[in-house]
Amino acid sequence: MSGHSTYQPRNAFMKWMEARLPIAGLIHSSFVVYPTPRNLNYWWTFGGILTFMLALQIVTGVVLAMHYTPHVDLAFNSVEQIMRDVNYGWLLRYLHANGASMFFLAAYIHMFRGMYYGSYKEPREVLWILGVILLLLMIMTGFMGYVLPWGQMSYWAAVVITNLFSAIPIVGESITQWLWGGYAVGNPTLNRFYALHYLLPFVIAGVVVLHVWALHVAGQNNPDGIEPRQDSDTVAFTPYATMKDAFFLSVFLIMFAWFVFYTPNFLGHPDNYIPANPAVTPTHIVPEWYYLPFYAILRAVPNKLGGVVLLGASIVILAFLPWLDRSKVRSARYRPRYRFFFWLFFITCVGLGWLGSKPAEGVYVYAARVLTVYYFAHFLVVLPLLGRYETTLPVPGSITEAVLKRSKAAAAFVIAAIFAGLIGLSSPTVAAEAETPAKLKWSFGGPFGKFDRGQLQRGFRVYREVCQVCHGLTLLSFRNLSEPGGPGFTPAQVAAIAAEYQVRGEPDDQGEVKDRPGRPADRFPAPFQNDNQARARYNAVPPDLSVIVKARGFDRGFPLFLLDLVTGYQEQGADYMVALLTGYADPPKGTAAPPGTFYNKYFPGHFLAMPAPLGEGRITTDGKPVYDDGTPATVDQMARDVTAFLAWAAEPHLEARKRIGLQVIIFLIIFAGLLYFTKKKVWKSVEAH
Amino acid sequence: MATISSTEHTRRDFLYIATGAMGAVGAVAALVPLIAQMNPDASTIAAGAPIEVDLTPIAEGQVIKVFWRGKPIFINHRTKKQIEEAVNVNLASLPDPQPDSARVKPKHANFQVLIGICTHLGCIPIAHQGPYNGYFCPCHGSVYDTSGRIRSGPAPTNLALPPYEFVSDTRIRIG
Numbered sequence: 001m002s003g004h005s006t007y008q009p010r011n012a013f014m015k016w017m018e019a020r021l022p023i024a025g026l027i028h029s030s031f032v033v034y035p036t037p038r039n040l041n042y043w044w045t046f047g048g049i050l051t052f053m054l055a056l057q058i059v060t061g062v063v064l065a066m067h068y069t070p071h072v073d074l075a076f077n078s079v080e081q082i083m084r085d086v087n088y089g090w091l092l093r094y095l096h097a098n099g100a101s102m103f104f105l106a107a108y109i110h111m112f113r114g115m116y117y118g119s120y121k122e123p124r125e126v127l128w129i130l131g132v133i134l135l136l137l138m139i140m141t142g143f144m145g146y147v148l149p150w151g152q153m154s155y156w157a158a159v160v161i162t163n164l165f166s167a168i169p170i171v172g173e174s175i176t177q178w179l180w181g182g183y184a185v186g187n188p189t190l191n192r193f194y195a196l197h198y199l200l201p202f203v204i205a206g207v208v209v210l211h212v213w214a215l216h217v218a219g220q221n222n223p224d225g226i227e228p229r230q231d232s233d234t235v236a237f238t239p240y241a242t243m244k245d246a247f248f249l250s251v252f253l254i255m256f257a258w259f260v261f262y263t264p265n266f267l268g269h270p271d272n273y274i275p276a277n278p279a280v281t282p283t284h285i286v287p288e289w290y291y292l293p294f295y296a297i298l299r300a301v302p303n304k305l306g307g308v309v310l311l312g313a314s315i316v317i318l319a320f321l322p323w324l325d326r327s328k329v330r331s332a333r334y335r336p337r338y339r340f341f342f343w344l345f346f347i348t349c350v351g352l353g354w355l356g357s358k359p360a361e362g363v364y365v366y367a368a369r370v371l372t373v374y375y376f377a378h379f380l381v382v383l384p385l386l387g388r389y390e391t392t393l394p395v396p397g398s399i400t401e402a403v404l405k406r407s408k409a410a411a412a413f414v415i416a417a418i419f420a421g422l423i424g425l426s427s428p429t430v431a432a433e434a435e436t437p438a439k440l441k442w443s444f445g446g447p448f449g450k451f452d453r454g455q456l457q458r459g460f461r462v463y464r465e466v467c468q469v470c471h472g473l474t475l476l477s478f479r480n481l482s483e484p485g486g487p488g489f490t491p492a493q494v495a496a497i498a499a500e501y502q503v504r505g506e507p508d509d510q511g512e513v514k515d516r517p518g519r520p521a522d523r524f525p526a527p528f529q530n531d532n533q534a535r536a537r538y539n540a541v542p543p544d545l546s547v548i549v550k551a552r553g554f555d556r557g558f559p560l561f562l563l564d565l566v567t568g569y570q571e572q573g574a575d576y577m578v579a580l581l582t583g584y585a586d587p588p589k590g591t592a593a594p595p596g597t598f599y600n601k602y603f604p605g606h607f608l609a610m611p612a613p614l615g616e617g618r619i620t621t622d623g624k625p626v627y628d629d630g631t632p633a634t635v636d637q638m639a640r641d642v643t644a645f646l647a648w649a650a651e652p653h654l655e656a657r658k659r660i661g662l663q664v665i666i667f668l669i670i671f672a673g674l675l676y677f678t679k680k681k682v683w684k685s686v687e688a689h
Numbered sequence: 690m691a692t693i694s695s696t697e698h699t700r701r702d703f704l705y706i707a708t709g710a711m712g713a714v715g716a717v718a719a720l721v722p723l724i725a726q727m728n729p730d731a732s733t734i735a736a737g738a739p740i741e742v743d744l745t746p747i748a749e750g751q752v753i754k755v756f757w758r759g760k761p762i763f764i765n766h767r768t769k770k771q772i773e774e775a776v777n778v779n780l781a782s783l784p785d786p787q788p789d790s791a792r793v794k795p796k797h798a799n800f801q802v803l804i805g806i807c808t809h810l811g812c813i814p815i816a817h818q819g820p821y822n823g824y825f826c827p828c829h830g831s832v833y834d835t836s837g838r839i840r841s842g843p844a845p846t847n848l849a850l851p852p853y854e855f856v857s858d859t860r861i862r863i864g
C-alpha cells in the first residue's frame with residue numbers, strides 16, 4: 001500500500017524489527033500519514049463502518065458458533081438456548097442478526113455513494129469490481145447464515161434459493177442435489193451451509209484487504225471527483241479521517257443499538273420462530289429486506305430460467321459499470337443530467353425492494369416488470385447515452401478551490417437518509433383478509449417496558465389450567481419462573497410447581513425409564529410424545545407456545561411499520577394473540593365452518609381447529625370467577641394475562657435487554673458528542689486554508 | 690498550523706483525554722459479554738444441582754461411579770480390612786498427610802466418597818488396583834490408597850472429596 005514511507009523507528013527494537021518485518025512502517029504509511037482528500041463528506045465514512053461491521057460479525061459469529069448445533073433436530077433449540085441460557089446470548093445473537101442488516105445497509109450506502117460520485121471510474125475499476133465481488137460474497141454469506149436457525153423462513157429460503165439452480169437446463173437437477181447432499185434440503189445441507197457460513201467471512205476479509213490495497217494504490221475519490229494536485233488538497237489519514245470515521249461510526253452505532261435493544265425482531269420475520277417444517281410452506285415467503293430488489297426481479301419474469309438469469313445479471317452488470325459509463329467527469333455534482341438519472345435509479349431500487357415484499361400478483365407484478373426493465377436500462381441505455389451527450393458543468397481546478405467555495409452538507413441529512421433508506425421493509429405474515437388486531441397497551445412495551453409480575457403469575461395460571469392440556473412450553477424450564485425479569489416465583493414455589501409435573505426420568509439399574517416428579521432444572525414436559533399422537537387425538541398438532549408470541553404477527557403496512565420502528569412497537573404478536581383468543585364468533589351468514597373447525601375473526605383463513613379456549617368460569621378461586629389476587633377472571637383479562645405470560649416465555653430477558661439498551665444508547669450519545677467536538681477541534685486548523 | 694494558546698491547550702487536552710477514556714470504557718464494557726458467554730450457561734448451572742444416591746445396592750468391597758456436574762464420583766463401600774489399612778498408616782510417610790477420619794463422615798467410615806479424578810492431570814484412576822489395593826491411575830502411574838490418598842507417582846495431592854452429606858444411613862446427597 002502506497003503513501004510516503006516516512007516512518008522513522010524510534011527505539012532500537014523497532015529499528016531491528018523494521019529491518020526484518022516493516023509492519024509498523026506499513027501501518028504508518030497506510031493508516032497514519034496516508035493522504036486523504038480534504039473534501040470527503042460523511043458518505044465516505046461507510047468504508048470504515050463496513051470494516052467495523054465485518055469485524056463485529058466475525059467476532060459475534062465465532063462466539064455464537066461456540067453454542068450453536070448444526071443439526072436439523074437441534075439447531076432451532078440450540079438457538080433458543082443461546083437466547084435463554086447462554087450468558088448474554090440474547091445480546092450476541094441480536095447483534096449478529098441485526099448486524100447483518102446493518103452490514104448490508106452500510107454496503108448499499110457505500111455503493112450508491114460510489115455511483116453518485118463516479119468512484120468506479122478509471123483508475124479505480126479494479127477497486128470497484130472487488131467491491132462487487134464483496135457484495136456477492138456477502139449475499140451468499142447472509143443467505144447461509146439465515147438458514148442456520150432452522151425456522152420456517154430459514155428452511156424455505158434454503159429450498160427456494162437452491163432451487164434457483166434447477167433452472168439450469170439439463171444439469172439443473174444434478175446441481176441442486178449436489179448442493180443439498182440429498183434429495184431435498186436436509187441435514188447435510190444445514191451442515192455444509194454452517195461450514196461455509198463460517199468460512200466465507202474470512203474470504204470476505206481477504207478480499208477486503210485487496211479492496212483496501214487497490215484503494216491505497218489509486219487513492220480515494222472525493223465528492224468533486226478530481227484528483228488531488230497540491231499538498232493543501234489532502235490531509236493525513238490520522239487524525240483527520242480517523243476522527244471523522246470514528247464520529248460517524250458512533251452515530252451509526254446509535255441506530256444499530258436501537259434495533260438490537262428495542263426492535264430486535266423488526267427486520268426479521270415471525271415465521272422464523274416456527275421450527276422448520278418440510279411439509280408446510282408459509283403462506284407468504286419473503287427474503288430478508290436486503291435481498292428484496294433482487295427477489296422482485298426474479299419474480300418479475302414469467303419464465304423460470306429467465307428470472308434466474310436476470311437475477312444473476314442484475315448483480316453481475318454492476319461489475320461492468322466502469323465501461324458502461326463513459327463520461328469523463330466523475331462526480332454527479334458536475335453532471336446535472338446524470339444526477340437526475342442517479343436518483344431515478346435509486347428510486348427504482350427502493351421500489352423494487354418494496355415490490356419484492358408484496359405478493360407476486362396483479363399490479364405488483366406489472367410494476368416490478370417496469371422497474372426491472374428500467375433497472376437494466378439505466379446501465380445499458382441511459383449511462384452510455386449520457387456519457388456521449390451530456391453537457392457537464394465546469395469542474396473546479398483543485399480540491400482546495402472546491403472546498404473554499406462551498407459549505408458542507410449537514411450530518412443530520414445523512415442520518416435522515418439512512419432512515420429513509422430503510423423503506424422497503426415489511427413483515428407480512430397474517431393474510432390481509434383477516435381483521436386487524438387492536439393495538440393494546442402492554443406494560444412491557446416501549447423502551448422502558450417491564451413485565452407486570454402479578455400479570456405473569458395470573459397468566460401462568462391460565463396456561464396451566466387451560467392451555468397446557470394441548471400446548472407444550474418445552475423451551476421453558478421450571479427454574480425460569482424464579483429468574484429475574486420473570487413472574488417472580490420464589491425458588492421454593494418453583495420446586496413445588498416442578499414437582500407437580502411428571503417428567504421422563506433417567507434409566508434405573510434395570511435399564512427402565514420411569515417418569516419422576518419434575519425438578520427446577522427440568523423443562524416443561526410436552527403434552528404429546530410426538531405429532532402423530534396429537535393428531536390422532538385432536539386432528540391437528542397444537543403448536544408449542546414457548547415462542548408463539550414472537551412467531552405471530554400481522555402486517556402493519558406502509559407507513560405504519562416505519563412509525564413502529566421509531567416508537568419501538570414490537571407487540572404485534574401479543575396483540576394478535578389476544579385478538580385470536582377473544583375473536584371467536586359465529587361464522588357470517590352463508591358460510592359454515594368445516595367439520596372440526598371454528599370461526600375466528602382474526603385467524604388467517606378464519607377457520608381453525610382450536611375451539612374457543614377461554615370462557616367465563618375457566619379460572620375460579622373459592623368458587624368465584626376471580627384470580628387468587630382478586631382480579632376478575634374475565635375472558636378479556638385471561639387472554640391478556642396468558643399472552644403477557646407467553647410474551648415473557650418467548651423473551652425471558654426482555655427486561656435486561658431494555659435496561660442494558662438504555663445504558664448503551666446513553667453511552668453512545670455521549671461518546672458521539674465527544675467525538676464530534678474532538679473531530680471539530682482536529683479539523684479546525686484545516687478548514688480555514 | 691497556527692500556534693495554539695495555552696488555555697486552549699488545556700481545554701483541548703481535556704477533550705482528547707475524555708474522548709479517549711470514554712472509548713476505552715466502551716471497549717472494556719464490550720468485552721464483558723464476549724468473555725461471560727464462555728462461562729457455564731444457566732442450564733448447565735441448574736443441572737449441577739445436588740443429586741441423591743441410595744447406598745443399599747452397593748455390596749461390601751464394591752466401588753460404584755455416579756456422575757455429578759460431569760465428574761465421576763466414586764462411592765467405595767469399604768471392607769473392615771480396607772478401613773484398618775487406611776487408618777493404620779504412618780501419616781508422616783504420606784506426601785499429603787491426612788488422617789482417614791478426615792476423609793469420611795463420622796460413623797460412616799465404611800463409605801468412602803471421592804471425586805474420581807486424578808489430581809495429576811485429570812485421568813480417571815482404576816479402583817482396586819496398585820500396591821495399596823486402592824486406586825491406580827493408568828496415565829502416569831499415580832498410586833492412591835483405599836482412602837484415596839496419594840502414595841506414589843506424580844500426583845501432588847489426595848483425591849478430592851465432593852461436598853456431600855448423609856440424609857439417612859443409606860442415602861447421601863452430593864452437592
Ligand code: FES
Nearest residue numbers: 807809810826829
Ligand atoms: S493423570 Fe493420573 S497420573 Fe497423570
